[in-house]
Amino acid sequence: MRRLRVGVLDLVTKSPNPSLYGRLMNANLASIMPQVLGVWCEQEGHDVRLVCYTGLEDLIGELGTDLDVLFIGAFTQSAQLAYALSNFFRQRGVVTVLGGPHARCYPEDARKYFDYVLGFTDRAIVSDTLRDCRPHRPIGLHLSAPNQPVELPTLRERWKFVEATLKKAPAIKIVPMIGSLGCPYTCSFCIDSTVDYQPLGFEQLRDDLAFLLTKVKRPIVGWHDPNFGVRFDDYMEAVEAAVPRGAMRHIAESSLSLLAEPHLKRLRQNGFQAILPGIESWYDLGNKSKTRRTGLDKVMQVADHVNMILRYIPYIQTNFVLGLDGDMGPEPFELTKKFIDLAPGAFPAYSLLSAFGRAAPMNLDYQRAGRVLPFPFHFLNNNHAMNVRPKNYSWTEFYDGLIDVTSYSFSWRAIARRIPATGTAIPKWMNFVRAVSSEGFGRIKYHTTIRRLLDTDASVRGYLEGETDVLPEFYQERIRRELGPMYDHLPPGALEHDQNAYLQTVSEEPELVPLPLRSRRAS
Ligand code: B12
Ligand code: SF4
Numbered sequence: 418m419r420r421l422r423v424g425v426l427d428l429v430t431k432s433p434n435p436s437l438y439g440r441l442m443n444a445n446l447a448s449i450m451p452q453v454l455g456v457w458c459e460q461e462g463h464d465v466r467l468v469c470y471t472g473l474e475d476l477i478g479e480l481g482t483d484l485d486v487l488f489i490g491a492f493t494q495s496a497q498l499a500y501a502l503s504n505f506f507r508q509r510g511v512v513t514v515l516g517g518p519h520a521r522c523y524p525e526d527a528r529k530y531f532d533y534v535l536g537f538t539d540r541a542i543v544s545d546t547l548r549d550c551r552p553h554r555p556i557g558l559h560l561s562a563p564n565q566p567v568e569l570p571t572l573r574e575r576w577k578f579v580e581a582t583l584k585k586a587p588a589i590k591i592v593p594m595i596g597s598l599g600c601p602y603t604c605s606f607c608i609d610s611t612v613d614y615q616p617l618g619f620e621q622l623r624d625d626l627a628f629l630l631t632k633v634k635r636p637i638v639g640w641h642d643p644n645f646g647v648r649f650d651d652y653m654e655a656v657e658a659a660v661p662r663g664a665m666r667h668i669a670e671s672s673l674s675l676l677a678e679p680h681l682k683r684l685r686q687n688g689f690q691a692i693l694p695g696i697e698s699w700y701d702l703g704n705k706s707k708t709r710r711t712g713l714d715k716v717m718q719v720a721d722h723v724n725m726i727l728r729y730i731p732y733i734q735t736n737f738v739l740g741l742d743g744d745m746g747p748e749p750f751e752l753t754k755k756f757i758d759l760a761p762g763a764f765p766a767y768s769l770l771s772a773f774g775r776a777a778p779m780n781l782d783y784q785r786a787g788r789v790l791p792f793p794f795h796f797l798n799n800n801h802a803m804n805v806r807p808k809n810y811s812w813t814e815f816y817d818g819l820i821d822v823t824s825y826s827f828s829w830r831a832i833a834r835r836i837p838a839t840g841t842a843i844p845k846w847m848n849f850v851r852a853v854s855s856e857g858f859g860r861i862k863y864h865t866t867i868r869r870l871l872d873t874d875a876s877v878r879g880y881l882e883g884e885t886d887v888l889p890e891f892y893q894e895r896i897r898r899e900l901g902p903m904y905d906h907l908p909p910g911a912l913e914h915d916q917n918a919y920l921q922t923v924s925e926e927p928e929l930v931p932l933p934l935r936s937r938r939a940s
Contacts, residue, residue, distance in 0.1 A: 418548060423458045424480045424487040424511075425467040426502070427451035427582075428495035431795060432899035435472035436855040443471035444585035449569070449593050449641055450516065450538065451490045452578040456570040457543045458488075469582040476502065482509045486550055489531075490517040493773055494801075496794035497896065500530040501906040507532070512550050519794065521608065522774035525922060526914045528557040536561030565598040565615060572625035576632065589843070591639040591668065592629060596622050596652060600644045602672065604697070605779040606738065606770075609643045616648050619655045626659035637666045637690070645669035649680055656687045666690045668732075673722055681729035691732035691844070693766075699752045701743035716752050720759035727762045732844035735763045739819060740770035745809035750818035754825045762838030764848050765826045766856075767819075768799035770807070775919040784920035791886055791916040795896050800860060802892075804916070812881050816868040823864060827857030888912065 429446045430439060447469045455467045468479045480487065487506050491499040496519045503513040515527050516535040527534045532553045533546050539562040546560065572579070572594065583590045596619070599612035629636050646652055646669065656665075667684075668691040676684075676694060684692070696719055700711050710718055726733055737753060757765065772780040772789050783789050788806045796802035807815050825831065835848045851857060870877040876889040896912065897904050915921070 418462075421458075421463040421485040421547060421550065422483060423463045423465045423547075424484040424506075425451045425454050425458070425465060426476070426480065426487065426489045427467070427469040428489060428491045428499060429470060430472040431495040431498050431798075433472050433901050436859065438850055438854040438856065439472055441588055441850070442586070444469060444582050445589065445591040445639065447582045447593055448490050448517065449575075449595050451488070452575040452582075452593075453569050454488050454490075454516075454538075454543065455578050456574045457540050458547065460540075461544055461547055463547065467578050467581070469585065471585055473585075477505070480506075482506070482511070484511045486512045486514065486547070488514045488516060491515060491519045492517060492798070493519045493522060493794045494796070494798035495519070496523070496527070497907060497911060498795075498900060498903055500527075500908060500911040501900065501903040503530050504908040504911075505903075505906040507552070507554075512552055514546060518608070518773070518776075522776045523794070523914065523918070524559045524775075525918045526774075528559055529555065530908055530911060531557045533557055534559045537565050538562060539566035565612065567615070567617075568621070569595065569617060571621060571628070573628050576628075580632075589637065590633070591637045592633070593641055594622075594625065594638050595641045596645075596655075597642045597647060601647060602644060604695075606741075606777050607643075608773070608776040610777055614644075614647055616651065619648075619651050622652070623655040623659040626656060626665065630660065630664060635664060635666065637668065640667065640669040642669065644675075645671045646675045646680070649675060649683075653683050653687060660687070662686065663688065669693070670695075673719065676722070676726055678725065678729075681726060685729040689730055691734070692726065692730050693734040693736060694726075695736040696756075697736065697738045698741045698743055699749055701741045712748070713752060713755070716756050716759065720756055723760040723763050727760075727838065727840075731839060731841045732847065733763050734766050735760075736766050736768065738768050738770055739822075740803055740805070740807045740810070740815060742808040747818060750822045753822050757826050757831055761831070761834035764835070764851060767823060767826075767860075769803035769819075770805050771797055771799050771803065772805050773797065775922075781920055781923060784917045787883070789916040790881065790883060791914065793888065793892065793896060793912050794914065795899065796892065801863070806881070806883060812878070813868070813871055816864060816871060820861065820864050820868060823857075823861050827852045827861060832857075886913075 427448050429443050435443055451467060455465045458465050466480060468474060470476055489499045489502060499515060506513055512532045514533040514535060515531040516538050520527055520534045521536050524534045524536065534557055535542060542560050542562050579592060597614065597616045599614045600609040601614040603610045665688050667689045669689065670693040673694045699715050723733060723735060772783045783805050790804045792802040792804045797804060832849065832852045836845050839845050839848060870891060874889065877891060879885045880889050
């Protein structure tokens, strides 16, 4: 086949002009799959231009409009930007392909704006797409491999893409790595709750780490495993075989149940600097924290555990989901404040309950109950909107609790207490910058605005109550401002989506099993 000019775009952010924290960190949030795509496309004999969009680049200038095909990797929060870009490039004769979390969660919507929408993506799917490579309009092809790929290219093969991306990180530079896909746990809100756990080769992992040491002095590795350390001993043996003690630092998302003291000792020996466990709720989802306790009992137990972790690992971010159905009344918020007091060194990250399309089986229940709101994708990043009406709270009660707990967590008192409770300089600095930047102060301000609008703007109240689908001006204006010039390239209808599409496809075709392009066309 002819040699194609392939563009690969990794949308790390949804709009230009990132915050201070974004300027420092966005390049460190790059995804692995766009780099993998780059390698696979080159191995298929094509020319690749990869751009990681951190909010500062001239996207169209860097990609060029002379492409044959453009792959875009997008989270749902970047979907509207991705749709606008796809429209822009399709009008110039480029075939477009969407992959990543948005494509997995909302394929039926994305097909309206892309020629191909890819779910699980392995080399065969990429190869099929490149061979077919032609416009599919008005409805694109939805393709998916039957399972997650069994192998990914080595770090050596990805390196030129990693290096180019890390040049954009001005201070801290984090190399993205992955050792497993899927997860053995079944947290009902999670995209991997139904995806089998599958380690990638530990031998390759060892070689990748050894290779990295030849490229960067004391590198920092960011593990993208959905749940790092499920095969704990195998991971540690791979690290210990490849890396002399003290020569590498690591960051990983792991569940508390995997972070018992013997594991922590070994993690410390091997240079783990930051760990991000999910606590989620004091009344729900106890399986992740390995506790059957709830309420204050759980707070005390988890706070002890977190303080113990901090004796071994300098930085810990504890993840919470607010608004779950198991929560009611002021108590969940009060308990989180208690936790902030008892574990002052932990950086709390709050996510608003979000139903990302077909990400998780639990979303079907929300859709059946008519509780999912049609918020434009642009707001679906766990913070800028909660697209599930809470079961046990009115919106004003919920936002009062949310503002209270966020203000408490990022009060000057809590910020000050976090400093001595963390041991080393970089964690102290990170906690401070995150608190005073968009994540702490920025969110207090944003949530306070929404709370005020609930009282003063009937269109916002009506939209959140599900009484109208007309998007309030506040949100419309925000998308216009945040997309900047790309707003004008949004195709008609691209701001709306059917929030119950998952339920409808399930009732129409009880088994939506991906089929092949020749053998794998999904729908
Ligand atoms: C690691 C991770 C992160 C890391 C790294 C992010 C990154 N750039 O990849 C960090 C911590 C930075 C992060 C941040 C966020 N994350 Co996150 N994250 C994950 C996690 C745990 C694993 C994802 C992963 O890398 N898996 C390994 C890859 C290889 O597998 P995969 O994602 O299934 O991808 C397959 C296909 O989708 C496809 N594919 C993937 N990308 C691409 C790209 C192209 C071009 C193509 C063709 C195919 C393709 O190929 C893969 C192989 O089949 C998932 C949860 C989970 N359990 O999956 C959440 C998850 C992806 N994150 C989520 C969210 C919401 C966020 C944040 C918005 C949180 C926040 N408020 O800040 C940010 C957004 C960051 C951004 N770039 O926009 C949601 C996404 C939901 C959605 N539809 O958008 C998830 C699903 C968690 C959830 N809530 O259920 N995250
Ligand atoms: S432990 Fe994490 S990755 Fe695994 S199912 Fe639960 S939320 Fe998802």
